[in-house]
Amino acid sequence: MAAAKTERLMNLLIMLLVQRGYVGRERIRELLYRDSSDEAFERMFERDKEELRSLGVPIETGGHDPLFEDEAGYRVSPDQFALPPIELTADEAAVIGLATKVWEHARLAEATTEAVRKLTAAGADVDVAALDLVEPRLAAEEPSFDVFLEAVQERTEVRFDYRTSGGPDVTSRRVQPWGVVRFSGRWYVVGFDVDRADRRVFRLSRVEGEARKVGEPGVYQVPAGIDVRAIAKATLRPERAQEPAVLLVRVGAGHALRRRAERVEPLAPGERGPDGGGWERLHLVEPPSDLADEILAHGTDVYVEEPAALRRTVIERLGGVS
Template identity: 65%
Template sequence: MAVHKSERLLNLLIMLLVQRHYVSKDRIRAILYPDSSTEAFEKMFERDKEELRSLGVPIEVGNMDAYFDDEPGYRIRPDEFALPDVSLTADEAAVIGLATRVWEHARLAEATTEAVRKLTALGLPLDVGALDIAQPRLSADEPSFDVFWEATQERTPVEFDYRRAGATTSTTRHLEPWGVVRYSGRWYVVGRDTDRDEERVFRLSRVQGEARRTGAPGSFDIPPGTDVRATTMRLAPQPTLTRAVLLVRAGSGLALRRDAESTEPGVTGPDDRTGWDRVTISRSGPGVADEVLGYGPDVYVEEPASLRDEVVRRLRAVVAEAS
C-alpha cells in the first residue's frame, strides 16, 4: 500500500543518513524489506533509490571493503544532504513537505522511531545527530493529508466533500491531484477539478470528513511543465506577513535561526538553565503559532502580543484537556 511506501522511503533515508559507514544491500533488505522476495526486493529497492535521488537525496554508492569491490554499499553523507538555500522544483518542494512532517505526524513519527530502534538493536554505529539537519517543525494535522499525498504519488483521482470559506454547507468535489503544497502556513492540494475541467487549489483544512480515492492508479497524467507551487501561489489567497521577536534557547530553533532577519545572542531569557538568543523572523500566514509551539519550552514569544496570546491560549487549552 502507498502508506507503507511512504514509510519505507523515509526509513531508507533515515537508515542511510544516520550510519557512519556504507550499508550493504543485504542489511538494507533484512531491516527494511524483510517480507519481500528477492525479485520484489530488487525492484522496490531500485525504485525507492531512484525516487529519493529524483527528489534531491544524494545516495552515495561505495565499496564495503577497501580491498574488495564485489559488494557495493550505500549511504547518505550528512554534509551533502544539508544543502544551503536552493531553488526547489515542484517535486523537490513536495518531498520537503513530506520530510518536514516526519517528526510531527504520528504515524510517520512511529516509523522514524522504529527505524532507529531496529538499527540500534543491531549494534550498528549511528549518528542520530544527522537527523537534526532539517529539525522539522511543520505539522500536517489535516486528516485528509495522507489520502491526497498518496493519491498524488499514485496519480489516482480523489473525491471529497469541501466547504468553502463563508459557506454553511459542503459540496462534493472530484480532483485529479497533481501535488500537495504548504503555502502561507496552510496545506493545499493542487490539481484538475474534473467537474469543471479547470485547475483548482483546495485547502485541506476545509475538506469535510474523509477524502476517498476513486479509480485506479495511473488514471491521469500531470500536464508537462506543471509547477504546483507556482499554481498554488497564483490561485490561493494572498498571504499576510507576520513579524515575530522570539527568545530562543541556545542550541535550539535551528530552522528559526536559518532564515532569521536578525539574531542577538546572550540575552536574558525566561529561565537561566541555558543561554538565550533573541531571534527576529517574518512568516506569512497563520502558521507561526504552530511553528513556535513545536519547540515547546525552547522558544518564548516577545512580540507581537497577539501571537503570544494565541500561544498561551492554546497551551492552556491543552492543559485543561489533560486535567
C-alpha cells in the first residue's frame, strides 16, 4: 500500500513537472486515478496535492486561457522548482521536496523510472529533460528512513530504540511521525512522542537497531498548520533572544560593530567620550552574550552605555582577566 502511494505521488509530481501547460483534473484522473470512483478520486487527489506541497513542491493552480473561466488545471513550474547550477548547502537542499530529497534512494528511484514508463504508455506528452531540475545527489543512507517515510504517508506509529545525544543511553520511543526533513546534512523525523505526550525531533542516525511500524494505518492526524521544517530548525538551531544595546565606539574602530549597527550617531555638541577623543554612538540589537565577547575583544575602543546588565557582564569579565 505504501509503495503504491509513493508511486502515485511520484507519478503526480512528474506529470505536473514535465508537461508545459496546466493539466486538468479529468486528464489527471484519466492517467493516474483511472480505477477510482468519483469520491475516491477527489479524496486521493486532494490528499496527494497537499502532501506534495507539504514536502516543498510548488504546485500552481490556473487555467489555460486567462480570458475565459475554463477548467482549473495544475502544474509545477520549472522556474520555481529548478535549482541553480551550484553546490547546494544544507538549507538549500532542505527546500527541494520529495523528488530531490530521495532521488538516489533505491526504492523511489525505481518508482520514478516506473512513473515515466506508465505516463508515456498512457499517452502523456512527457519531456524527461525536465527531470534534470532535480538531479542533485541527496542519498538517504539511514536504515530507518524507509520506515519513517512510509509511516508518515500511512499515519502509522513507529517504535524504535534511540540513542540520546552526548551519551550511551538508549531508550525505547513510540512516535507518531509528522514528516521527515533534512537539516544541516542530516535526516530527522518530526512527530508526536506518545509516551512523553509532547512534540519531538529525532535524528535518524541515532536510531538503534530496527525501527518498526506498530498498529493500524490512519490512527492519527497531523495537526493543522504544522511546518515540520520550521519545527526542526527551531529545535536544532533555536534563535537566541536579542536585546537592544547602545555602545560608544572610538572613531576609526569597531568596524564589524558599525556594519551591524541599526544606527550610528555622532555625540551631541559638548558631549565628551570616555577619554575626550573622537567617539560615536552605535545602536544594535543582538544576543547579549555574543555582544559581550566582541566588546571585550575591542579593549578600550568600545564602552557599553546600555543595557546595564551587559555593562556589568563586561566589567565582571574584565575583572576576572585582571
